[in-house]
Amino acid sequence: MTTSSANAEGDSSIDIEAFYRVFRDISTLVHTSTSLKEVLDLIVWKATDILNAKGALLRIRNAETDQFEVATAYGLGERYLSKGPVTSEKILTKEISQNRVFIIEDIWKAPRVEYPQAAWDEGIRMMLDVPLTVGVQMVGVIRIYLPEKRKFSDDELSFIISIGEQCACAINKAQLIENQKARYDHLAIQTEKMSALGRMAAGIAHEINNPLAGILLFSSNLSKKVPQAGPLKEGLDVIIRETVRCKSIIQELLEFSRDREPQKELINVNTVIEKALKFLENEFRLHHIGIESRLSDHMQETLLDENQIEQVFVNLLLNAVQAIGEKGGITVKSSMDQDRKCAVIEIADTGSGIPSENIGKIFEPFFSTKPKGTGLGLAVSYGIVKNHEGDIHAFSKPGEGTRFVLEFPILTRVSQPKKPPSGQRK
Numbered sequence: 133m134t135t136s137s138a139n140a141e142g143d144s145s146i147d148i149e150a151f152y153r154v155f156r157d158i159s160t161l162v163h164t165s166t167s168l169k170e171v172l173d174l175i176v177w178k179a180t181d182i183l184n185a186k187g188a189l190l191r192i193r194n195a196e197t198d199q200f201e202v203a204t205a206y207g208l209g210e211r212y213l214s215k216g217p218v219t220s221e222k223i224l225t226k227e228i229s230q231n232r233v234f235i236i237e238d239i240w241k242a243p244r245v246e247y248p249q250a251a252w253d254e255g256i257r258m259m260l261d262v263p264l265t266v267g268v269q270m271v272g273v274i275r276i277y278l279p280e281k282r283k284f285s286d287d288e289l290s291f292i293i294s295i296g297e298q299c300a301c302a303i304n305k306a307q308l309i310e311n312q313k314a315r316y317d318h319l320a321i322q323t324e325k326m327s328a329l330g331r332m333a334a335g336i337a338h339e340i341n342n343p344l345a346g347i348l349l350f351s352s353n354l355s356k357k358v359p360q361a362g363p364l365k366e367g368l369d370v371i372i373r374e375t376v377r378c379k380s381i382i383q384e385l386l387e388f389s390r391d392r393e394p395q396k397e398l399i400n401v402n403t404v405i406e407k408a409l410k411f412l413e414n415e416f417r418l419h420h421i422g423i424e425s426r427l428s429d430h431m432q433e434t435l436l437d438e439n440q441i442e443q444v445f446v447n448l449l450l451n452a453v454q455a456i457g458e459k460g461g462i463t464v465k466s467s468m469d470q471d472r473k474c475a476v477i478e479i480a481d482t483g484s485g486i487p488s489e490n491i492g493k494i495f496e497p498f499f500s501t502k503p504k505g506t507g508l509g510l511a512v513s514y515g516i517v518k519n520h521e522g523d524i525h526a527f528s529k530p531g532e533g534t535r536f537v538l539e540f541p542i543l544t545r546v547s548q549p550k551k552p553p554s555g556q557r558k
Contacts, residue, residue, distance in 0.1 A: 154181075155291070157178065162299075175299050176188040176274065179274065180207050180276065183292075186255060187206050187276075188277065189274070190204050190205070190275075191218065191223075191272055192272040192303060201217045223261075223273055233262055240252075254277070255279050256279065258278040259275055259277055260276040260284075261275050262276065262296040263296055265296075271300055271303045271304065276292075348379065352372060394516070396437050396520075398544065399434070401431060402427045402466055404436065404441045405427060407438075407442055411446060412446065419453055419456065422461045423464070424461060431466055431475060432475065432542050434541070434544070435544065448536050451509065455533075460481065461482045463478070474541045477537070477539075478536070479538075481535075483533050484533075485528045485534055494526055495510050495513075495526075496511065517538060
């Protein structure tokens with residue numbers, strides 16, 4: 133174990149059994165507790181106690197501000213808890229960045245110590261800074277305050293580093309849970325929004341569908357009776373064309389609002405992919421787009437509504453064609469994730485890509501970057517995949533293309549439909 137140059141090996145002996153008990157207590161709490169505060173409080177308390185220190189203060193790195201903020205403290209005055217954040221430049225030194233304990237023997241001359249007089253008045257004569265790292269990322273630091281100068285053995289320093297590693301695991305676990313909760317909250321809001329939009333879309337669609345049918349009928353009849361050349365015929369053709377386009381949009385709205393239960397049958401997803409590729413064969417040829425199909429021979433059959441899933445694949449492939457324009461490539465892959473027991477399908481293109489500010493919005497209804505897009509294709513696809521208990525993700529960078537990843541669980545019998553939360557459409 134390497135430490136900073138100030139860490140000369142001392143002759144102090146340690147109570148191995150006591151150190152083991154402390155490490156076990158911390159490790160157990162890290163893996164069982166859902167409260168980060170509880171874990172951090174235990175760590176600063178145990179670290180202070182086992183090292184006969186005056187106290188300890190723990191800071192966590194704020195990823196947004198890149199500053200280290202006080203999270204908890206033990207054995208110190210209240211003013212330590214109210215200390216402001218510290219910049220990364222002040223915390224990150226060569227030694228601590230290499231996961232080595234940084235020993236401060238002279239608190240008056242150390243640039244890392246902001247308030248040496250306050251520390252001296254508290255009876256502090258020496259400090260240890262312990263890095264908290266996850267991989268190569270430093271997520272925090274523990275400062276341990278000692279009442280007297282002393283040397284530390286390699287065993288003590290190893291123990292201190294081990295505590296730091298456990299603490300970093302706790303912080304990382306809490307941040308992952310927080311990110312998942314934020315994602316869940318976002319999805320819940322989106323689900324409610326899509327439900328409301330679906331009800332509204334159904335109402336609007338039914339209200340204007342009949343008048344559109346009348347316009348189309350009368351304009352088509354008039355078109356047959358007027359001279360085939362002239363402005364009247366051209367005007368009627370425009371009316372017919374635009375009315376048909378409006379009816380197509382209305383049909384998409386109705387499809388979006390209709391929460392149709394999938395008619396699932398056991399099927400190999402490769403069969404559906406091949407049908408979608410065959411259906412769009414001329415489209416690919418017309419736009420000079422090459423197709424690379426890498427379908428696994430080991431796909432397991434699962435319950436799918438073939439028509440709905442084909443609709444999803446066709447929509448994603450058409451989006452890829454539109455993103456490419458002319459001359460490019462589309463790659464379609466299928467594979468089995470045996471650990472999670474699901475079929476994984478990837479559709480990637482060499483198109484223009486999606487800006488980072490839009491990638492989180494593409495599954496929202498009515499969001500589209502296309503001049504004549506309705507913004508319903510991906511929203512409908514998202515709903516179909518979710519109705520199959522699957523998942524869909526998009527990865528993209530402008531100028532580097534887009535990749536959609538779909539996951540379908542391997543199911544052999546229809547599960548009971550979940551009761552929707554109160555207020556959501558059925």
